[in-house]
Amino acid sequence: MQLPRPSFRTWLFLLLLVLGGGLALLDSRDDSAPGPVPQDAAGEPDYYLEDVEATRFDAEGYPHQRLVTPRLVHTPIDDVTRLESPDVKLRDDDGRRWTARAEQGRLQTGGNPLILSGDVRLEAPEERWQLTTQELHYDADTGHAWSETPATLRQPPQSMQGDRFDAWLHDNRARLTDNVRGHHPPATDEDPEP
Numbered sequence: 001m002q003l004p005r006p007s008f009r010t011w012l013f014l015l016l017l018v019l020g021g022g023l024a025l026l027d028s029r030d031d032s033a034p035g036p037v038p039q040d041a042a043g044e045p046d047y048y049l050e051d052v053e054a055t056r057f058d059a060e061g062y063p064h065q066r067l068v069t070p071r072l073v074h075t076p077i078d079d080v081t082r083l084e085s086p087d088v089k090l091r092d093d094d095g096r097r098w099t100a101r102a103e104q105g106r107l108q109t110g111g112n113p114l115i116l117s118g119d120v121r122l123e124a125p126e127e128r129w130q131l132t133t134q135e136l137h138y139d140a141d142t143g144h145a146w147s148e149t150p151a152t153l154r155q156p157p158q159s160m161q162g163d164r165f166d167a168w169l170h171d172n173r174a175r176l177t178d179n180v181r182g183h184h185p186p187a188t189d190e191d192p193e194p
Contacts, residue, residue, distance in 0.1 A: 048073040056140070064091045065140060069105070081107040086116065092143055092169040099123045100136065100145075114138045120147075122167070129155035129174075131165060143170040151176065159183050 006014075049072045056065040066089040074081045083105035090098040103118030115137050122131040122145060133151035138144070144166070151165035153176055160183070162176030 044075070045073045046076040062091070065089070079109040081111070083107070088114070088116075088138075090138075090169065092172070094170070094172070096124065096126055096169075096172065098169055099125065100138070102136070112140050114140065127155065127172075129153060131167070131174075133165060136165075142168075144168055157185050 050070065052067070052069050052072045054067045054072075055063045056067075058064040067083070068087040069083045069085060071084040072081060073083075086100075086102055086105035088100040088105075090100065092098065100116055100120070100122045102116035102120040105117070106115045108115065115135065117135045120131075120133050120136045122133075122136060123129070131147075131151055131153050133147040134149040136145060136147045146167070147165040148163075150161065150163050152159060152161045153165065153174065154160075160176050160180060162180040163178035165174070165176055167174040
């Protein structure tokens, strides 16, 4: 006794059934599952966001701060927002662009000040200067950035180090204080190499 050979319709039905099952299995997988809930000494967060791009606007409606971070975590006990690898773009009152990057960041209660820590870089691309330090505070209301940890300020070919740094972004003014050392090569008629 021999079983009848399946018809074309039967094979087509089986093929569609297998494809449908495979697609249902792929659809049920969630590739964008969030990571583990972050834990902190301040307690469990009330929310956290991943792949964040946030923009703040000034009173005239112009974007003056932009924050990009892979993870933002808010803890309600201390009302602090913690940031992983924040990348911050700032615009001062004269429209100049500033950038800041760090390993971690914190937005204090009310979102101000922003505290960046761990290999911090603050740059003013138009002026071609860069600050490196381990911790930088930024008050968005006054445009004041400061560091109470040793900082290096570079504006090629010059560089200076000091134990404290202050910058007033809206005034385009910076100051290094306490134990300041610098390297200032003599001026030449040639443009420095980029």
